[in-house]
Amino acid sequence: MARKPSLRVTNGQFIRDVFWFSTFTKLLLFSAYKSTDFEVHRNWLAITHQLPVAQWYRESTSQWTLDYPPFFAWFEWVLSWFATWFDSGMLVLQATPYESPACTFYQRLTVLVTEQCLLYALVRYTWGRKVFRDTHMGRVITLLTFLNPGFYLVDHIHFQYNAAMYGLLVLSIALMSEQRPLWAGMVFSVLLNFKHIYAYVAPAYFVYLLSGYCLGRDPVLALRKRTPSPWLETGWRLAKLGSLVSLVFAVSLGPFLYTNQLSQLITRLFPFKRGLCHALWAPNFWALYSVGDRLLYHIVRSLGIWAQVKPTASMTRGIVGDVVFAVLPDISPRATFILTVLVQLPGLVYLFRYPSRTNFIKCIVLSGFASFLFGWHVHEKAYLLIVVPMALLLTSGDINLGRIFFLLNLAGVYGLFPLLHQPMETPLKLSITLLWVFGARYGLKLDSSPASPTAESSGSSCNTNWSWVVEGWYMWGFICLQAYLGIIHSWVLGDNPSFEFLPILLTACYSAVGMVYVWVRFYIWFFLS
Secondary structure: OOOOOOOOOOHHHHHHHHHHHHHHHHHOOOOOOOOHHHHHHHHHHHHHHHOOHHHOOOOOOOOOOOOOOHHHHHHHHHHHHHHOOOOHHHHOOOOOOOOOHHHHHHHHHHHHHHOHHHHHHHHHHHHOOHHHOOOHHHHHHHHHHHOOHHHHHHHHHHHOOHHHHHHHHHHHHHHHHOOOHHHHHHHHHHHHOOOHHHHHHHHHHHHHHHHHHHOOOOHHHHOOOOOOOHHHHHHHHHHHHHHHHHHHHHHHHHHHHHOOOHHHHHHHHOOOOOOOEOOOOOOOHHHHHHHHHHHHHHHHHHHOOOOOOOOOOEOOOOOOOOOEOOOOOOOOHHHHHHHHHHHHHHHHHHHHHOOOHHHHHHHHHHHHHHHHHHOOOEOHHHHHHHHHHHHHHHHHOOHHHHHHHHHHHHHHHHHHHHHOOOHHHHHHHHHHHHHHHHHHHHHOOOOOOOOOHHHOOOOHHHOOHHHHHHHHHHHHHHHHHHHHHHHHHHHHOOOOHHHOOHHHHHHHHHHHHHHHHHHHHHHHHHHHO
16 A cells, blocks of 8 residues: 655755745845945945955045945955956946846845854754754744844845844854853954954853853853863863854954054944934833933923023934933943943843753843843944844743743834835735734734643743733734824825824834833843743
């Protein structure tokens, strides 16, 4: 009797299906809207191709000067040589933007090709260890991360290379899970020299490698039993780790130190003259702070309580410029740095005392939260620094964490909507987001009630019925807000210049409420799960 063929999809077939679905849908976006970041990266291709290394961080023909770390500059240099096969015109240094069909195709193609680093890292994390092999959650993590709307909107429409960078982050975490701490530290050092935003999560790496590996407090990470001289073993491990990290930074910064560009490079990487808030507000604490200042300003002025109040309150002056508040204290870069460190500190102390792989990833999430909510001049796309590592924690199957992750991504993605500001792009960004929403609700089984058996898992003690109700109403609020922004706002206010930035304000503040709520919920889950 003939045996019926199995309908079960193997892991290999699943990965191929994800790859082809992702590739096909992203190819359809090649002709979509692109931001000024498209010209930024085109100019970087020209700089690295036309000029010697000694001039890379001094070149200023275009306003879009090179302001990423050295490894990203070398990455652009490699891409520039392949660019000659498509359109050599894109490699001409000029102050005005350049665009051609071949240039657009090539730059879109580079994003599509390099983001496969993220798919590889996710596969390595979810199926590289037997504990995760053939699990439902492994596939859910891969799908919800690789097909995240944030990567569609930011990388494949707005135009950047975030997925490739997060691939290195996930690969580093996977190597840590595979008990290869030295390789994990080296890969993370490479990532820091590609994009310095990841310095925000560096404290989690430092504490875990110090406590778990160098001091041997995590038996899984330490691998070997201690020698008769524990301090000698600690010193040897610290020397190996420090040598690898120093080697990476020496290779990265050495050529620019030799050409006397190091001070110029640092100035480009850390432009503190930029304002507290980005032109398109990130949905963080400072968005709420700015709106609170504006409300207090109107209250104080109408009541005449405070005669010394400033006549105007500039909540943001765009990409460059200081932010001046009318009533609340002005915020300096130093203040945001101190606040970020203080918010990170409890998680770092906990990780030092109880080093483990799970606590390490949790601490990466908390560090990302702290930098996003309280950092200086935060971009809205930086929410990916939280949601990508949080997805790796979903292997626990905890439905409470699943709901936190879902709400976080929903608020973060909606905060990206102002990036695509043309009305014709609204159906595109809504359809991409809704597809992910339906997939996440099904994959994470979020329709289970809090009293159902499926909801009983580790960390469920921090969940209450009221939180499910609040979260449900908040999610429905996105539909109401989108209805207002997409239809009612233009009907009621039209082109009134006084309300030109109201959609950005409402989007940032409503998403910020969700972000702060999720941060509090995750902090509770961190210590109680």
